Amino acid sequence: MALIVEYELRTPVLATVETAPARIRLEEIYRTDADRLKLLFWATGEGLESLRDALADDPNVASVSLLDDADERRLYSVVMTEEAEEGFTYPVAAEHDVVLLEAVVTDSTVVRARAPNRTALFSYREECANRGIELRLKRIYREDDWTTDRYGITNRQWEAxxxxxxxxxxxxxxxxxxxxxxxxxxxxxxxxxxRLRRGQANLLEHTIRESGPDMKG
Incomplete structure (x- = not known):
């Protein structure tokens, strides 16, 4: 049974988030035709206005493009330098069949990923340590128990x-x-x-019970 793992990373990559306080939610990582890592991410937060200039000045960033400006959040495309790749764990994760599902960057990077088993997960962590990258595990649970963060509903409950x-x-x-x-x-x-009963119960728990009635009568 596959595992869902949540862990925290501390790397120098995208360290500009600390100087331009913003919250980055990673959408996708892939390689360009020139074999460089490209990141697509949404940025929100107080430092949104200064983030683009901060990214442009970041020595880890080869180029940055604003793809979408949607009021309080912006979609960026960032190509990383060749030197910066040493601070990325994405290639290492792929080697151990660890799939990155979500990453949120503030003053550190919090990742949710899928690992085939504990052996692969700990091998991945060991390789990160060998590269000088600190990986601190926060939660490990079976994929069946993974909630989508959408009202506390698990994937299978959501599907049902x-x-x-x-x-x-x-x-x-x-x-x-x-x-x-x-x-x-x-x-x-x-x-x-x-599944339907538990899914509906979670939905009600995270909507009606949490918000409470707006009015009585």
């Missing part, structure tokens, strides 16, 4: 709720039956019923 909604299961009259939906998802009726 979405399929039920699209198939008209919550409509009156119902557009499909529990058995039909379970067959479509390849699980038993009992498993689907449990």
């Amino acid at each position: 709720l979405e399929a039920a909604l699209e198939a008209g299961y919550f409509e009156v009259p119902r557009g499909t039956t529990l058995s039909e939906l379970a067959t479509e998802l390849g699980i038993s009726d009992q498993a689907l019923s449990a």
